[in-house]
Amino acid sequence: MGALANHAFAKMNGIGNEIVVVDLRDSKATVTADEARAVASPAGVPYDQLMVLLPPRLSGTEAFIRIYNNDGSEAGACGNGMRCVVRRLFEKTGQTAVTFETRAGLLNCWQGPGPDLYTVDMGAPKFGWQDIPLAEEFRDTRYIELQVGPIDAPVLHSPSVVSMGNPHAIFWVDDVNAYDLERFGPLLENHPIFPERANITLAHIVDRDHITIRTWERGVGLTKACGSAACATAVAAARLKRANRTVEITLPGGKLAIEWREGDDHVLMTGTADFEYEGRFDPALFANVA
Numbered sequence: 001m002g003a004l005a006n007h008a009f010a011k012m013n014g015i016g017n018e019i020v021v022v023d024l025r026d027s028k029a030t031v032t033a034d035e036a037r038a039v040a041s042p043a044g045v046p047y048d049q050l051m052v053l054l055p056p057r058l059s060g061t062e063a064f065i066r067i068y069n070n071d072g073s074e075a076g077a078c079g080n081g082m083r084c085v086v087r088r089l090f091e092k093t094g095q096t097a098v099t100f101e102t103r104a105g106l107l108n109c110w111q112g113p114g115p116d117l118y119t120v121d122m123g124a125p126k127f128g129w130q131d132i133p134l135a136e137e138f139r140d141t142r143y144i145e146l147q148v149g150p151i152d153a154p155v156l157h158s159p160s161v162v163s164m165g166n167p168h169a170i171f172w173v174d175d176v177n178a179y180d181l182e183r184f185g186p187l188l189e190n191h192p193i194f195p196e197r198a199n200i201t202l203a204h205i206v207d208r209d210h211i212t213i214r215t216w217e218r219g220v221g222l223t224k225a226c227g228s229a230a231c232a233t234a235v236a237a238a239r240l241k242r243a244n245r246t247v248e249i250t251l252p253g254g255k256l257a258i259e260w261r262e263g264d265d266h267v268l269m270t271g272t273a274d275f276e277y278e279g280r281f282d283p284a285l286f287a288n289v290a
């Protein structure tokens with residue numbers, strides 16, 4: 001019946017990004033794509049990302065974290081989910097700083113500059129076309145040739161592309177609410193230029209310190225917030241010299257402070273994380289899971 005039947009979970013959110021946290025550090029089991037989809041089924045626990053803590057593989061780390069989207073696919077990074085994991089752990093253990101391993105590498109996390117704030121060092125962004133990845137060579141990923149809509153009057157075009165451990169495309173617009181992201185999101189997420197699909201963000205640069213975004217998440221759809229998209233947008237705007245390296249990003253669910261640190265190039269994301277409820281997964285959810 002798998003690892004999750006009757007297992008404890010915590011339902012949380014990171015500024016509206018729906019997160020379920022499961023701690024499997026005391027178990028040898030892992031979670032399959034089918035189990036992740038079963039959790040997201042109507043009788044299950046709604047989530048955008050399922051954060052699964054597995055036993056640490058490296059000394060000095062607290063856990064190896066696998067991140068599932070609600071379509072069962074896996075992601076290398078999830079900023080909002082990381083803050084939820086960190087809050088849960090800090091409240092249980094009294095720790096104020098931890099290191100986790102994810103598929104994208106090591107992430108240092110610590111108590112932010114306020115009692116309800118958590119900071120995640122999301123690592124260094126990558127800009128190479130093979131790192132994002134793109135299906136064909138683009139020497140300059142600050143803008144790539146990609147558009148939707150009529151050839152002579154594209155609706156969205158020339159996104160910046162960045163990897164934050166997961167692929168992001170950022171389209172610069174004047175009003176993030178003026179576009180049908182539910183229509184264009186799936187087309188762009190699955191565009192052949194993105195062999196691993198991509199998270200699609202609309203971004204409006206308000207001024208050098210403030211950006212507003214809305215994101216269609218790979219493997220999920222429209223979400224209230226995407227932390228890695230906020231990081232990718234901040235970095236892409238700074239790279240274009242249109243914003244400072246420290247900015248406030250406004251998302252539908254709330255705000256995040258992003259700093260693209262000089263020196264080591266790491267991106268620091270600070271924001272809140274909210275606990276909603278906890279429970280145990282109903283074994284019936286996994287009855288048909290191999």
Ligand SMILES: N[C@@H](CCC[C@H](N)C(=O)O)C(=O)O
Binds near residue numbers: 076
């Ligand atoms: N909500 C996340 C990003 C989740 C992963 C994404 N859907 C992907 O597949 O890359 C965040 O807060 O960063």
